[in-house]
Amino acid sequence: MNKLARAIAEKRFLLGTVMTSPSTALAEALSNTSIDWLCFDMEHSTLDIATVQSMVQAMNPKCMSFIRIEEPAAVFVKRALDTGCDGIVVPQVKSAEIAAAMVVAGKFPPLGSRSIGLGRALGYGSRLVEKLGTANDDSAIIVQIEHRDAVAQAAEIASCPGVDAVFVGPYDLSGSLGKPGNIGDEQVQAAIDQALAAARQKGKPAGIFVGSEDAARKEIARGFTFIAVGADVLRLTSSVQATVSAIRGGS
Numbered sequence: 001m002n003k004l005a006r007a008i009a010e011k012r013f014l015l016g017t018v019m020t021s022p023s024t025a026l027a028e029a030l031s032n033t034s035i036d037w038l039c040f041d042m043e044h045s046t047l048d049i050a051t052v053q054s055m056v057q058a059m060n061p062k063c064m065s066f067i068r069i070e071e072p073a074a075v076f077v078k079r080a081l082d083t084g085c086d087g088i089v090v091p092q093v094k095s096a097e098i099a100a101a102m103v104v105a106g107k108f109p110p111l112g113s114r115s116i117g118l119g120r121a122l123g124y125g126s127r128l129v130e131k132l133g134t135a136n137d138d139s140a141i142i143v144q145i146e147h148r149d150a151v152a153q154a155a156e157i158a159s160c161p162g163v164d165a166v167f168v169g170p171y172d173l174s175g176s177l178g179k180p181g182n183i184g185d186e187q188v189q190a191a192i193d194q195a196l197a198a199a200r201q202k203g204k205p206a207g208i209f210v211g212s213e214d215a216a217r218k219e220i221a222r223g224f225t226f227i228a229v230g231a232d233v234l235r236l237t238s239s240v241q242a243t244v245s246a247i248r249g250g251s
Helices: 003-011 024-031 047-057 074-083 096-106 121-125 129-139 148-152 155-159 170-176 184-200 213-222 231-251
Strands: 015-018 037-040 066-070 087-090 140-145 167-168 206-210 226-232
Touching: 003 015, 003 066, 003 140, 015 024, 015 231, 024 037, 024 047, 037 047, 047 066, 047 074, 047 226, 074 087, 074 096, 096 140, 096 155, 121 129, 121 167, 140 148, 140 155, 148 155, 148 170, 148 184, 148 206, 155 167, 155 184, 167 184, 170 184, 170 206, 184 206, 184 213, 184 231, 213 226
Parallel strands: 015 037, 015 226, 037 066, 066 087, 087 140, 140 167, 167 206, 206 226
Antiparallel strands: none
């Protein structure tokens, strides 16, 4: 059982946030709060792999680190895992075949074809044999269900051996259903329910992105156990705007 699965079993649900800013100080500061995980978003930001590794290194190890890779490609899987993060989030997984390929890319032989390098994940070579013995169990593979085609194969994706959790991307899902940004739409919500039900049926944790604390509470009650609440820049600007509005509104 990897760190993600153990944490969910112990805490019932995990709270995290998305990071897009290239700041080791911010990664360190956030990891020292009681938040459970940070996800470094390489799909929708200017973060590069060297910066992300520095941010992972700066974190308090009690907080889990995940990297959302650029796209479902083996080269991005291997580079992300070589940073020594706790796992990866793979976007746009539209089929069980893609999910299986990502597991193969993320596991060392004999379970997969991940290349053996002398990066941080393997102690820069000094702890190679020791690290190779635990690496496949230590790194979580999380796949995103964020397209109507993925929802149609949600059960097959969730049951794929080596997939540790599924993560619903509601905004891209809404776009694939012809209703971009309208995540409250009945059809979008039905698709989310379908993805969640498939994950639960297969015994896999399910995560989702939300924009507020109230939305997080609703999704936890719904059955999601891996919740991303907002993103760093949005959270900062919203907090500042709330402070300004509160002071000016009260004067």
